[in-house]
Amino acid sequence: MMKDMMAGFELFQPADVETALDLLDRYGDRGWRLAGGYDSLDWLKNRGKGPTAVIDLEGIDELRGIRETSDGIEIGALTTLTEVETNGLIQERFSLLADAARHVASPQIRNAGTLGGNLCQDTRCWYYRYGVKCYRAGGNTCYAAAPEAMNREHAVFGASRCVAVTPSDCAPAVVALDAQMVVRNRRGQRVINAADFFMEPSVDIRRMTVLEPEDLLVAIRLPNAWANASFYFEKVADRNVWDFPLVNVAAAFRMDGSTVADARIVCGAVQCIPRRARSAERLVRGQTRSDQVATSAGAAAVQGAEPLAFNQFKVPLMQNLVKRAVQGA
């Protein structure tokens, strides 16, 4: 159960990425990356995670900022969500991400919370956060999948022992934009497609992303391929502020006249990873957007959904949001 009393740890405040990577390498899975802190401090206060070293990235200026590149925009992982939301370049070309960032938590949290942190945050499954020894916590059961469990906020797709979902509002947006995640460690740098960045429980049930303990997400690149496309973002949550999505949708449509040349429709909070509604994307490609196409896309998107005892509502909700994305984008 929750402790609400932080344990002691060594705090490092490196001023450059190289030093941070050295520390991550040295401490491995005993180290902890601290960005805005809104996910981290919960874990540390509740003693749900017990790192011996916390590497505070706050002082690393090179992790901040929004830069234009030859093929798009590169956003430092430590850039705050408020900066992402209000940046002119992002608003002009990739308003989908600005819109998604605007829906995260509350203005106060967005002022400190970072894009990298939002993308890397852990799941909000309340059982897991409460501190039970579930699969994801190294145990041998999933409390949330039990017949009587309270699993309203859990997965309707892709469950594999664990039924937790991605809580991020920005994750569906970066997947829809075919973003690339720039990851560094002491051995070098690799660039990972956003769609491959998030981890399914069937692959590794203990983490939400492909990041290894020694890795650091340093930047998110948005390629121009989707610049100025037709975008749609919507989040449905219980509250308008400081809440995680029940379902969210991020969509991008590249139009050829009135015809959809290409589409990305990605939903959050329905699976452990941002879920691309590929069947809906296929359905709208080459079509003129209409209510009928939108309705069909919504229906296609939820094919194969397997709701739990308390989350069947996510099926019509996701269906409606995909429909609205196709109608409204």
Next chain:
Amino acid sequence: MAELIGKDFTPPDIFGKVTGRARYAEDFRRDGMLFCRLLLSPMPHARVRSIDASAALAMPGVVEILLPDDVPEQPGPANNILTYEPHFVGEPILAIAAVDETTAHNAIQAIKLDLEPLDFCVDPLRSLRPGGPNARTDGNTIVPREGIREIKWSQADFDEAGTHLPMGQPGEEWAYGDIDAGFAESALVLEESFVTASTSHHSMEPRSAFAYWENGKCYLHASSQSQALTLPGAAEYIGVEPENLVFIAEYCGGGFGSKGSAYPVMSIPAHMSRKVGGRPVMMRISRAEEYFLGSARPGFQGRLKMGFRTDGRLLAVDLYIVQENGPNQGFGDLGSAASAVSIVYTPVNMRYRGIAILTNTPPRGAQRGPGQNQMHTAMEPLIDKAARELGLDQVAIRRINAPTHESGYGGSQGPISSAYLREALDMGAEQFGWAERRARSGQREGSKVRGVGVGQAFHSAGSNGFDGLVRITPDGRLHIHTGVGNLGTYSYASTSRVAAEVLGYDWANCEIHRGDSSRGLPWNNGQFGSNTSFTMTRTNYAAGMDALQKLKEIAALELGGSSRDYDVANEVVFQRANPSRRITYAQAATAAIELGGRYSGREVPDDINAMTRRSVEQLAGSGLVGVARDNLERRGTVPALAAGFVEIELDVETGRYEILDYLGVADCGVVLHPQSLATQIRGGGVMGFGMAGAERHVYDPRWGLPGSVGLHQAKPPSYLDVPSEMGWAAVDQADPENPVGVKGIGEPLMGCAGAALLCAISDALGGFYFNRTPVVADMIINAIAGRSQSHRPLQVNTQ
């Protein structure tokens, strides 16, 4: 006259709050202070087999352990201080004091605790089933005047009920009239079962406490709504004579009923301090701990049968409530709910039956409108359902059932002081533009549909028999001593102004003394139950009148004649026949000190409370003392009544809605402090919206674990979930049983808003009634999609 009633002013404690200088219990520090942390039960019901604290106590910096044996045992079903048999997840078992909090908690983690799991229950109906689990080893219910008992209903009770609430043996009941005759006469009979959720209080200030001992006195800083009323209870928990407890509670960061009187946890630092020789001990309660061991509103599983005449008049009500009581004494919400039905809807005939069933969830206590607000959020949509079936307007069906001054209250149908709910409905309907808004209800624009709702609520809002205490000092200033507490509503200040009003004081020459029992405070009621405005205006009136009489007597003694020959104005006592014969209040205060006796507080009335007597003894000789018990007449229940009006726009594709507009109308007697009333109406509205649309306890039934132990999980509304502007109005009609015409109002302002919102949601859905509070997005989506709800019909503690 100063004419302070009904005027806005700046309450003195507001400066501390807006500048951050206000010090709450957690903000105090003293040399050598220790911090203590609690070991909380991880299980919903267990017995401690053994505790091995050797490793913990050997840790550097760890000073002391406090075990259940070290504190007074609280015989069941009272709430424990510490216990070897925890009855809910988060119940404190022991405490450790150390030189800092981290060390204290590290020590807590080092304790080896061996627990024997016991049967537990998080759903009352499960406990009522034959062979169902009991929350306590000695029973599953508390019967009034009998205590803990075991009551099980028969399988036949459950089988006959189907999806309705079974109605087996109740724990309490009352009736008036003849309900069978009432139903027989009715043109429409509705019978519905319903669920209202248990909810946490979300007080911004957790119930932290700080204590130390000095020269035989215990000094306790704690988070408390109340001052005088809390002291004796806290003294008993600590095991000290009330006169040896200095209780400091100047500011309270929200209580909403959960800190209305003494609660056991506040005594833990005092016990620990005593064990370490009086050294100061701070116990900070965290947010999660506040959810674990703070209080909560009990949820209901209910069944309501109503019979209506064709014009909407309610002829008969048959109500059954099963209350989720938590594991301990709980609070009498269920009976209050039934009484609220009797006064708001004035059914001609009524029967109430109820039973409080123990569960292994947080101890229950009062939360704003305890019982009444659950009842109104459950019943108001069903009043709408009846209106729909009878073809009546929602306001009209409420008007016809609204109470008059002659209406009766509760099972005994006792008298009330005044009721202006009908006037509130009329005023609200006009100001809100009900007719126009109702005309556009159901209008669809894209996926969005309009809905309107009106809601009502009640709370008994006044008490009497407490003491008032004022002083006029030789500098001419008026000192108003108030022991009511400072919940945060500023009513301690607005009610104090009545003493100034009586004496014709300029408010700038008045000073309020409060917040610390060493400041000479009178015995006053707690600041809860919407009673402060009514009760404390009476006590301050009584004290003011006593001071006024003494002023006149002193003037007569000094200037000749009888006290009846004198009047006051501009802080001067003068002879009416010859106004030049006058003494100032300052001169009178000096004379009072010289005269001594009852004038200076050397003698006190026989009927005042011992606490007031001690305070007057402390203050005696410092000026002219006005002290009196409130012996003014009080005939019956003082009804606080309110009506709320809501218009929403609901998105049928997402289940989300926007509250477009809200108007709350209060029947609070004469408006005492307009700004404060407006704040209450708006704040109550926000709480009501949270109750109606989001907040609830969540428990995993298999493991008994709580799923809403953080603000983001329990989901009180945020500032973007409510309208940025909310309207308010008041009937402003004087209550005859208060000297300045005032009644309380705080609690129904929540219930009427919550009820109105639920009515508006059902209205937007064309008359779909959920029979459940809260109504959350997933329920709306399922309803629109024609899907069944995820929860079973009477299931509680669900997401």
